[in-house]
Amino acid sequence: MSSEQQPAIELRAVTKKFATPGGAIYTALADLNLTVAPGQFCAIVGPTGCGKSTTLTLISGLERPSAGAALVAGRAVNGITPGVGFMFQNDAVFPWKSVLDNVAAGPRFRGRSKAAANEAARDWLRRVGLTGFEDRYPHQLSGGMRKRVALAQSLINEPEVLLMDEPFSALDVQTRSIMSDELLGLWELTRPAVMFVTHDLEEAIALADKVVVLTAGPGRVKATFDVDLPRPRRVQEIRFTDEFVRLYSEIWEALRAEVETAYARTTSKAAS
Numbered sequence: 001m002s003s004e005q006q007p008a009i010e011l012r013a014v015t016k017k018f019a020t021p022g023g024a025i026y027t028a029l030a031d032l033n034l035t036v037a038p039g040q041f042c043a044i045v046g047p048t049g050c051g052k053s054t055t056l057t058l059i060s061g062l063e064r065p066s067a068g069a070a071l072v073a074g075r076a077v078n079g080i081t082p083g084v085g086f087m088f089q090n091d092a093v094f095p096w097k098s099v100l101d102n103v104a105a106g107p108r109f110r111g112r113s114k115a116a117a118n119e120a121a122r123d124w125l126r127r128v129g130l131t132g133f134e135d136r137y138p139h140q141l142s143g144g145m146r147k148r149v150a151l152a153q154s155l156i157n158e159p160e161v162l163l164m165d166e167p168f169s170a171l172d173v174q175t176r177s178i179m180s181d182e183l184l185g186l187w188e189l190t191r192p193a194v195m196f197v198t199h200d201l202e203e204a205i206a207l208a209d210k211v212v213v214l215t216a217g218p219g220r221v222k223a224t225f226d227v228d229l230p231r232p233r234r235v236q237e238i239r240f241t242d243e244f245v246r247l248y249s250e251i252w253e254a255l256r257a258e259v260e261t262a263y264a265r266t267t268s269k270a271a272s
């Protein structure tokens, strides 16, 4: 297989087990198969606890599969993987660094001179609309602005793979929709393969080329749906199109049964 045809991300028959505090073994993922092509935007949806975040930790190298393999650009993940960027629900910005220093941190870490790193950081701050805020500290910014810093901080490293775990879920609805549009605009600039975990099916369809539905734990792929909505997209507008509504009801049909299974488990545990 040539490197062009190689998936950017591949999970091959991945099983992940955890030891619980009581000494039992819990299977979080079972025989999970999944690929994301270079430049593809893949959203992962599934009920709470089905293993979405665990999937990202295996690709990032923070955890290892108990069986099967996680590969990035055809290479088995073995520790923290170069070329992989992250963005999580909680901002990973350094609170003690200015906005400029936060964004310049990646290039500095990779050995670029302070002047070159700052120039690249100013460029990315312009792209995310934060010119003029270089000297602020994260606590002096709004939640949406902090997300923009985090986006610039990830994208400045031009990752081939960007892992996003509910990055906008702490934002209000309006800011969230603005950030989704901004993410799509920025993604177009460098086109990393994205794996985006969300609880929100509307957000998944609006952003992605492909939506993967996981089963209630242990997580397996239940179904995969291609999203052929035209790009560039504006998330607020696209959700009213007939194709969006059709896709939503089709994917929700697959997701609903899993959400109900997961819910029934939590309520039966609560009752026992």
Ligand SMILES: Nc1ncnc2c1ncn2[C@@H]1O[C@H](COP(=O)(O)OP(=O)(O)OP(=O)(O)O)[C@@H](O)[C@H]1O
Pocket (backbone or CB within 6 Å): 018, 019, 020, 026, 028, 046, 047, 048, 049, 050, 051, 052, 053, 054, 055, 217
């Ligand atoms: N380090 C760990 N040790 C033990 N169990 C774990 C560990 N990490 C995750 N789990 C368990 O694995 C399962 C999957 O967790 P994970 O966080 O991946 O689910 P999720 O789909 O991202 O959930 P949510 O949608 O609620 O964020 C859960 O039951 C969780 O309790």
